[in-house]
Amino acid sequence: MISILIPIYNFDVTQLVSKLVEQCVKAKINYEIICFDDGSQRQFKAKNQAILHLMGVNYVELSENFGRSKIRNKLASVASFDYMLFMDCDSKVKYATYIKRYKKEIANECEVVYGGRIYKKSKPRAKSKTLHWKYGSQREALPAKKRKRRPYLNFMSNNFLIRSDIFLDIKFDESIEGYGYEDLAFAEKLKKFEIDILHIDNPLEHLGLEKSVDFLAKTEVGIENLKNLIKEGKIVETRLTKAADWIDKLRLTPLVLNWLKRNEDSLRKNLLSPNPSLRKLDFYKLLHFLNKE
Secondary structure: OEEEEEEEOOOOOHHHHHHHHHHHHHHOOOEEEEEEEOOOOHHHHHHHHHHHHOOOEEEEEOOOOOOHHHHHHHHHHOOOOOEEEEEOOOEEOOOOOHHHHHHHHHHOOOOEEEOOEEOOOOOOOOHHHHHHHHHHHHHHOOOHHHHOOOOOOOOOOOEEEEEHHHHHHHOOOOOOOOOOOHHHHHHHHHHHOOOOEEEOOOOEEEOOOOOHHHHHHHHHHHHHHHHHHHHOOOOOOOHHHHHHHHHHHOOOHHHHHHHHHHOHHHHHHHHOOOOOOHHHHHHHHHHHHHOOO
16 A cells, blocks of 8 residues: 655664654555665664565665665665655654654555645754754744645655555656755646645654854855756746746846855855744845856
């Protein structure tokens, strides 16, 4: 019935996989859990080998790093069941009905279902991770009611169920390297083929908070990916591109870009502080999107 597919990179998945096995057995669902390690450090491989002893689990350590898109496609290529459930390795199952909820959608013959993500309510102890937590809590952890308003733009690949034949027809774009926007490019394909995304409240908790300096670096890489995907026609619109288009229509792009460049250091200083502003993060992203250098 369901193939649960988890790409692993430098994270301990023993608790996640154990909980999934427990819920699958309790839900009386036919399942397999396939975990591919994508070139993790030795200590994580040593810990994760313990899941080999769990019922229905297949754990494989790859000889090279495939990257975010290619490894998901590789996982799908060996899946056996009619539905695939993709999830990120740095996730936590918070609710006892997680698998049952997806089982219900399978019974309803769904095509694609996104369950969402949540973050811990309390700030991280490490102040250096505040930016990621704040962004995730306020921008990503949206209830299904809000996500439904823009179902494709609000899709993420951390926790989604999809009919296997649909995924194998579409797949993730393996030309996208590095971090960012591969999930939106995937959603654009779904939209192109008129495949609906059902949004429900069945979230996983995101555990892998990045330090602010690393989060900003990944943000910059993601924006470069976005620029390329727009040029290639693989992404049509995001909130960032809408803002840039609005500025361009007003013929204010040179003025705004000049202002952003002059304030880049102060923006970055704030974003790396214990109390970062998401509005300033928006300005920082706009700077890198508008900058042609």
